[in-house]
Amino acid sequence: MSGLVLLIPIALGMGGLGLAVFFWAMRNGQFEDLDGAANRILIEDEEQ
Template identity: 75%
Template structure:
Protein backbone atom coordinates (compact mmCIF):
# COMPACT_ATOMS: atom_id res chain seq x y z
CA UNK A 1 0.00 0.00 0.00
CA UNK A 2 2.83 2.42 0.73
CA UNK A 3 4.24 1.71 -2.71
CA UNK A 4 1.11 3.14 -4.29
CA UNK A 5 1.53 6.32 -2.27
CA UNK A 6 4.89 6.80 -3.99
CA UNK A 7 4.11 5.42 -7.45
CA UNK A 8 0.86 7.29 -8.13
CA UNK A 9 2.37 10.79 -7.76
CA UNK A 10 5.38 9.72 -9.85
CA UNK A 11 3.08 8.42 -12.59
CA UNK A 12 1.02 11.61 -12.52
CA UNK A 13 4.15 13.76 -12.68
CA UNK A 14 5.52 11.80 -15.65
CA UNK A 15 2.18 12.02 -17.42
CA UNK A 16 2.00 15.76 -16.90
CA UNK A 17 5.61 16.13 -18.09
CA UNK A 18 4.79 14.21 -21.26
CA UNK A 19 1.70 16.32 -21.86
CA UNK A 20 3.69 19.50 -21.34
CA UNK A 21 6.36 18.28 -23.77
CA UNK A 22 3.67 17.55 -26.37
CA UNK A 23 2.11 21.00 -26.02
CA UNK A 24 5.56 22.63 -26.21
CA UNK A 25 6.36 20.69 -29.40
CA UNK A 26 3.00 21.61 -30.93
CA UNK A 27 3.43 25.28 -30.08
CA UNK A 28 7.00 25.46 -31.40
CA UNK A 29 5.99 24.10 -34.82
CA UNK A 30 7.33 20.56 -34.70
CA UNK A 31 4.18 19.19 -36.36
CA UNK A 32 3.81 21.81 -39.10
CA UNK A 33 5.21 19.91 -42.12
CA UNK A 34 4.43 16.23 -41.70
CA UNK A 35 4.53 15.43 -45.42
CA UNK A 36 7.82 17.20 -46.14
CA UNK A 37 9.98 14.71 -44.29
CA UNK A 38 8.19 11.78 -45.90
CA UNK A 39 8.62 13.16 -49.41
CA UNK A 40 12.19 14.39 -48.91
CA UNK A 41 13.55 10.86 -49.30
CA UNK A 42 12.10 10.68 -52.82
CA UNK A 43 14.00 13.75 -54.06
CA UNK A 44 17.03 12.77 -56.11
CA UNK A 45 20.33 14.54 -55.53
CA UNK A 46 21.93 16.28 -58.51
CA UNK A 47 25.43 15.07 -57.66
CA UNK A 48 25.84 11.31 -57.20
CA UNK A 49 28.13 10.21 -54.38
CA UNK A 50 31.35 8.71 -55.86
Template identity: 75%
Template sequence: MTGLAFLIPIALGLGLAGLGGFFWAMRDGQFDDLDGAANRILIDDEDEE
Protein backbone atom coordinates (compact mmCIF):
# COMPACT_ATOMS: atom_id res chain seq x y z
CA MET A 1 0.00 0.00 0.00
CA THR A 2 2.88 2.39 0.62
CA GLY A 3 4.10 1.70 -2.91
CA LEU A 4 0.93 3.29 -4.27
CA ALA A 5 1.65 6.40 -2.24
CA PHE A 6 4.81 6.82 -4.36
CA LEU A 7 3.60 5.50 -7.70
CA ILE A 8 0.38 7.49 -8.04
CA PRO A 9 2.02 10.94 -7.69
CA ILE A 10 4.84 9.87 -10.01
CA ALA A 11 2.33 8.68 -12.62
CA LEU A 12 0.32 11.89 -12.31
CA GLY A 13 3.48 13.96 -12.59
CA LEU A 14 4.63 12.14 -15.72
CA GLY A 15 1.17 12.49 -17.24
CA LEU A 16 1.12 16.21 -16.54
CA ALA A 17 4.65 16.56 -17.96
CA GLY A 18 3.57 14.78 -21.16
CA LEU A 19 0.47 16.92 -21.43
CA GLY A 20 2.53 20.05 -20.85
CA GLY A 21 4.98 18.96 -23.56
CA PHE A 22 2.11 18.38 -25.97
CA PHE A 23 0.62 21.82 -25.34
CA TRP A 24 4.07 23.40 -25.66
CA ALA A 25 4.50 21.71 -29.06
CA MET A 26 1.04 22.89 -30.12
CA ARG A 27 1.84 26.49 -29.13
CA ASP A 28 5.25 26.31 -30.82
CA GLY A 29 3.67 25.33 -34.16
CA GLN A 30 4.94 21.78 -34.48
CA PHE A 31 1.64 20.50 -35.89
CA ASP A 32 0.77 23.37 -38.25
CA ASP A 33 1.83 21.83 -41.58
CA LEU A 34 0.75 18.20 -41.59
CA ASP A 35 0.66 17.78 -45.38
CA GLY A 36 3.93 19.57 -46.21
CA ALA A 37 6.24 16.71 -45.26
CA ALA A 38 4.02 14.20 -47.05
CA ASN A 39 4.04 16.25 -50.25
CA ARG A 40 7.74 17.12 -50.07
CA ILE A 41 8.71 13.48 -50.64
CA LEU A 42 6.92 13.53 -54.00
CA ILE A 43 8.76 16.58 -55.37
CA ASP A 44 11.57 15.71 -57.77
CA ASP A 45 14.59 17.96 -57.09
CA GLU A 46 16.96 16.50 -59.72
CA ASP A 47 16.39 19.39 -62.17
CA GLU A 48 18.07 21.99 -59.93
CA GLU A 49 21.62 21.09 -61.02
Protein backbone atom coordinates (compact mmCIF):
# COMPACT_ATOMS: atom_id res chain seq x y z
CA MET A 1 0.00 0.00 0.00
CA SER A 2 2.86 2.39 0.75
CA GLY A 3 4.19 1.86 -2.76
CA LEU A 4 0.99 3.29 -4.22
CA VAL A 5 1.48 6.48 -2.22
CA LEU A 6 4.67 7.03 -4.21
CA LEU A 7 3.67 5.59 -7.60
CA ILE A 8 0.31 7.34 -8.07
CA PRO A 9 1.72 10.90 -7.82
CA ILE A 10 4.61 9.93 -10.12
CA ALA A 11 2.17 8.51 -12.70
CA LEU A 12 -0.04 11.61 -12.50
CA GLY A 13 3.01 13.85 -12.85
CA MET A 14 4.24 11.96 -15.92
CA GLY A 15 0.77 12.12 -17.46
CA GLY A 16 0.57 15.86 -16.82
CA LEU A 17 4.05 16.34 -18.30
CA GLY A 18 3.04 14.39 -21.42
CA LEU A 19 -0.09 16.50 -21.78
CA ALA A 20 1.92 19.71 -21.37
CA VAL A 21 4.40 18.61 -24.05
CA PHE A 22 1.52 17.75 -26.39
CA PHE A 23 -0.07 21.18 -25.96
CA TRP A 24 3.35 22.83 -26.45
CA ALA A 25 3.78 20.92 -29.72
CA MET A 26 0.29 21.95 -30.86
CA ARG A 27 1.00 25.61 -30.09
CA ASN A 28 4.31 25.55 -32.00
CA GLY A 29 2.80 24.06 -35.18
CA GLN A 30 4.28 20.55 -35.07
CA PHE A 31 1.10 19.00 -36.50
CA GLU A 32 0.26 21.54 -39.21
CA ASP A 33 1.57 19.80 -42.37
CA LEU A 34 0.75 16.12 -42.02
CA ASP A 35 0.65 15.40 -45.76
CA GLY A 36 3.85 17.25 -46.62
CA ALA A 37 6.19 14.68 -45.11
CA ALA A 38 4.29 11.82 -46.72
CA ASN A 39 4.43 13.45 -50.16
CA ARG A 40 8.03 14.62 -49.85
CA ILE A 41 9.32 11.04 -50.02
CA LEU A 42 7.66 10.60 -53.44
CA ILE A 43 9.25 13.66 -55.04
CA GLU A 44 12.45 12.83 -56.86
CA ASP A 45 15.32 15.27 -56.47
CA GLU A 46 17.04 16.35 -59.65
CA GLU A 47 20.69 15.35 -59.65
CA GLN A 48 23.14 17.94 -60.90
